[in-house]
Amino acid sequence: MAAEKQPLVLVDGVQEDFQEGASMLAESMKQINSGAKTVATYESDDSSEGEIIDSDYYTVADALDHIGVGKFHFKLLLVVSIISVAGGLGSTGFALFPPLARCHLGLESLHEAFLTSAPLVGAALGGVCLGYVATRWGRRTELIIMMLWTSFFGFLSSAAPTYWWLIILRVLVGFGHGGTGQRLSILFEYLPTRYRTLGAGVLTFCWNIGNFLEAVLIKFLIPTGVAWRLILIADATVFAIGLLFFRWLPESCFYLMGRGRRKEARKLLEEAARQNGKKLPPGMLVTEEEKKANRDVAVPENAVAIVTKPKPGKRKRKRDPLPSSSTGKKGGSLMDLFRPAEMCLTTVLLSIAWFALAIAVVGCAILTEELLQMRQSLGSECRSTFELIHGNVCEQLDSADYTPIMIIFASEFPALFLTYFSADKLGRRKALALSFALSGLFFGLLILCPVSMAVTTFFLAGARMSVTTSFSLMIIYTPEVYPTSVRGMAVGASRALYRLGSAGVPFVSQVLLRKSVVGSKSVHTAVTVMTAIVCLLLPIETNKRQLGE
Numbered sequence: 001m002a003a004e005k006q007p008l009v010l011v012d013g014v015q016e017d018f019q020e021g022a023s024m025l026a027e028s029m030k031q032i033n034s035g036a037k038t039v040a041t042y043e044s045d046d047s048s049e050g051e052i053i054d055s056d057y058y059t060v061a062d063a064l065d066h067i068g069v070g071k072f073h074f075k076l077l078l079v080v081s082i083i084s085v086a087g088g089l090g091s092t093g094f095a096l097f098p099p100l101a102r103c104h105l106g107l108e109s110l111h112e113a114f115l116t117s118a119p120l121v122g123a124a125l126g127g128v129c130l131g132y133v134a135t136r137w138g139r140r141t142e143l144i145i146m147m148l149w150t151s152f153f154g155f156l157s158s159a160a161p162t163y164w165w166l167i168i169l170r171v172l173v174g175f176g177h178g179g180t181g182q183r184l185s186i187l188f189e190y191l192p193t194r195y196r197t198l199g200a201g202v203l204t205f206c207w208n209i210g211n212f213l214e215a216v217l218i219k220f221l222i223p224t225g226v227a228w229r230l231i232l233i234a235d236a237t238v239f240a241i242g243l244l245f246f247r248w249l250p251e252s253c254f255y256l257m258g259r260g261r262r263k264e265a266r267k268l269l270e271e272a273a274r275q276n277g278k279k280l281p282p283g284m285l286v287t288e289e290e291k292k293a294n295r296d297v298a299v300p301e302n303a304v305a306i307v308t309k310p311k312p313g314k315r316k317r318k319r320d321p322l323p324s325s326s327t328g329k330k331g332g333s334l335m336d337l338f339r340p341a342e343m344c345l346t347t348v349l350l351s352i353a354w355f356a357l358a359i360a361v362v363g364c365a366i367l368t369e370e371l372l373q374m375r376q377s378l379g380s381e382c383r384s385t386f387e388l389i390h391g392n393v394c395e396q397l398d399s400a401d402y403t404p405i406m407i408i409f410a411s412e413f414p415a416l417f418l419t420y421f422s423a424d425k426l427g428r429r430k431a432l433a434l435s436f437a438l439s440g441l442f443f444g445l446l447i448l449c450p451v452s453m454a455v456t457t458f459f460l461a462g463a464r465m466s467v468t469t470s471f472s473l474m475i476i477y478t479p480e481v482y483p484t485s486v487r488g489m490a491v492g493a494s495r496a497l498y499r500l501g502s503a504g505v506p507f508v509s510q511v512l513l514r515k516s517v518v519g520s521k522s523v524h525t526a527v528t529v530m531t532a533i534v535c536l537l538l539p540i541e542t543n544k545r546q547l548g549e
Contacts, residue, residue, distance in 0.1 A: 131492010
């Protein structure tokens with residue numbers, strides 16, 4: 001009778017010696033061919049009780065695809081959506097907050113640029129440090145620390161007595177913001193494969209709501225005279241609200257499997273299945289590595305694997321160490337992002353893309369306010385310089401001037417549809433290239449110096465829509481392309497690069513703009529067009545691919 005390929009079995013984190021098992025089964029092949037049912041006895045190095053185990057098995061990704069989406073996912077989505085709204089409020093505040101404080105603190109152009117850069121520098125540091133926390137201690141731990149940290153220093157910064165105290169506290173607030181990217185990691189690590197693009201769309205929508213609400217809050221708070229302090233309080237409050245739902249934030253099952261905590265991972269999957277009204281697939285929970293290794297061993301369909309207790313007094317055989325993703329003794333390191341060669345190329349190209357994305361996204365937000373300020377003061381944005389705007393007389397946008405800003409930020413919502421359809425229809429890489437190319441087109445049109453406010457608003461809205469699509473696609477692609485062992489580190493490092501690039505943007509979009517309007521707009525155009533080419537060179541397409549362990 002022909003033998004079918006089926007796996008050997010793993011119990012409670014024990015990886016069997018497949019070659020030895022195959023050898024034992026080969027010796028029994030004559031009995032199997034004669035139609036007799038063979039029982040393969042195997043001595044486990046684990047001290048757990050032996051049991052007869054079915055030969056079926058499944059991974060975390062298989063289990064998630066099996067149980068579908070339900071109550072468990074909606075509770076998780078609520079928590080990460082609150083974090084997204086808070087992140088959107090804060091990130092937009094990075095760009096819109098300094099002009100509010102300029103007149104109250106008597107800031108010059110350079111000091112204003114430093115105030116814009118301060119939280120972005122902190123976010124770059126936070127992205128790396130909190131990314132390590134997510135890899136070493138888990139996504140849930142990192143997100144709770146991030147919300148506590150950001151809300152605490154956010155409230156403190158609203159009471160800053162001087163400019164330098166404000167700078168220090170804004171750096172600390174930015175450090176916390178560097179960890180918001182892990183919200184997407186934990187959501188992706190619980191969503192079935194076919195829902196990942198939709199999940200990213202929901203989080204992007206919530207982030208866009210935060211962006212839009214920040215502009216709305218500023219519009220209505222400006223008449224108070226202390227709008228900048230009230231905005232900082234509002235931003236910190238949303239993070240504090242997220243902490244109220246921390247019990248609905250589970251640890252990532254991919255993380256637990258990667259750390260060798262198989263029982264905890266299965267328990268979480270069972271709870272997710274129970275809340276969704278489903279059951280887990282039959283068989284054993286294994287890692288992707290174990291699943292692949294099992295495929296190399298042929299086991300007859302009528303064979304049953306039995307794992308027994310070690311014989312009394314018998315010395316345990318030392319097991320070969322598993323890879324870091326399975327043993328749990330060591331998490332991924334930063335250098336793992338550059339191994340093997342294909343991953344190295346991906347990391348290098350993504351690093352360039354994330355850095356450039358910061359110039360596009362943050363630059364678009366700053367350009368929006370600066371160009372409107374220029375039109376208000378000089379009646380045109382085609383002057384070669386407008387340094388006098390911030391001369392002896394401190395001019396500031398009033399409540400009515402924030403209406404076009406709200407319109408421009410509202411253009412982020414159509415970006416959700418572009419993201420959803422382009423990501424699945426074109427694939428991640430082509431969609432990224434197209435969105436960056438469109439960004440370059442709209443930035444280039446701004447160089448022509450539109451003659452009316454309506455045309456300027458249209459071009460800025462088009463640029464905002466395009467860069468938001470690029471941002472959404474990048475946060476989908478990055479966690480998909482890396483395995484679990486380094487996913488937290490990869491997301492943290494990418495966010496750090498994004499914030500690092502953002503930290504230099506004020507000197508291009510504010511300082512340089514006031515010296516050379518065309519020069520500043522040309523930088524944004526060139527960067528986005530070149531990044532479109534970089535995205536086409538990415539070697540890995542992740543569309544409809546399961547997350548790797």
